[in-house]
Amino acid sequence: STIERRLGGLHNTETKPIGVYYEPQLKRHMSKHLTLKNASKLAFYNERRSYDKVCFVRNPYERVYSWFTWLIRQVEDLKPDDGKVHDSETEQRTQRLLRGTRSKMESVNWDFSAYLKQSPKTFKPTYKFTHYRFRNRMAFIGYVERFEYDYQKMLKSYGIEDVSSANANTSSVPHVECDPHSMTREDYRYLKYYDRSSISIVNQLMKKDFKLFGYEMLNPADFPKVL
Numbered sequence: 517s518t519i520e521r522r523l524g525g526l527h528n529t530e531t532k533p534i535g536v537y538y539e540p541q542l543k544r545h546m547s548k549h550l551t552l553k554n555a556s557k558l559a560f561y562n563e564r565r566s567y568d569k570v571c572f573v574r575n576p577y578e579r580v581y582s583w584f585t586w587l588i589r590q591v592e593d594l595k596p597d598d599g600k601v602h603d604s605e606t607e608q609r610t611q612r613l614l615r616g617t618r619s620k621m622e623s624v625n626w627d628f629s630a631y632l633k634q635s636p637k638t639f640k641p642t643y644k645f646t647h648y649r650f651r652n653r654m655a656f657i658g659y660v661e662r663f664e665y666d667y668q669k670m671l672k673s674y675g676i677e678d679v680s681s682a683n684a685n686t687s688s689v690p691h692v693e694c695d696p697h698s699m700t701r702e703d704y705r706y707l708k709y710y711d712r713s714s715i716s717i718v719n720q721l722m723k724k725d726f727k728l729f730g731y732e733m734l735n736p737a738d739f740p741k742v743l
Contacts, residue, residue, distance in 0.1 A: 517684035518663070518682065518683050518684045521683070522678075522680040522681070536590055536613065536614060537606075538610055539558075540606075541559065542554060545609070545613050550645075551640060551644040551645055552647070552648035553648060568655035568656070569655055570655060570657075571642075571646050571654050571658070572657075572663065572666070572667075573646070573660065573729050574660040575661065575699065575704070575731050576641075576642070576722035577707060577710065577715070577718055577734070578660075578705060580632070580639050580718050580722070582706065583639055584631065584632070587617060587621070587638070590617070591614050591618040591621060594615060620634060620635055628710075629710070629713050629743065632713075632714050632717050633713060633714075633717060641721065641722050641724055641725050642728075647728070656670050657729070659696040660696075661693070661694050662694065662695070662696060663693075664693060665693060696730065699731075699732065711739050711740050711743045712736040712739050712741050713736075715734055715735075715736040716736045719734070
């Protein structure tokens, strides 16, 4: 979101959805964060196949919990199901999908660890956004934990003038900058919401991410058995 705000004046592409939406070309629901496999099936991607691609990655533990809170915000905005048709067929499909997500949340009493155990495939590994067919497709990979440093490095490498200091999602990291490869407890925002089970699930689910992007995998034994 920060990158979109800062570079918004340099392009005139169509506004992308900010939440879950139905993608007619793929005949399925998506979000604006597209895996390379899905993006490669869309016309806009193929028209820009020769472009350099840039991605900023985030610590898996922080990313998964942030994703969970994003899902909660999506279902909180649901319209009441009064049996009447107010929206287009596409909007109705999206509402039905989100109601399904809300039902799953309610079935585990909105508990992060329980939801993660119930629906682990909701959370996609980061490498699916950077790698395709076993190859890294990114010309530049930056880290959220040292965003300003890597962002300026990216601008310099492409000769882009720094014209904006706008920010979004600025609370993602407690410190302004930290080393993503040697994070301390104080560098995390969401570790307090993890127990042994949720740490173990993320370790398995994001196993490749830890290896490819150099993040430290934490030991489940260092976390409470139950929160």
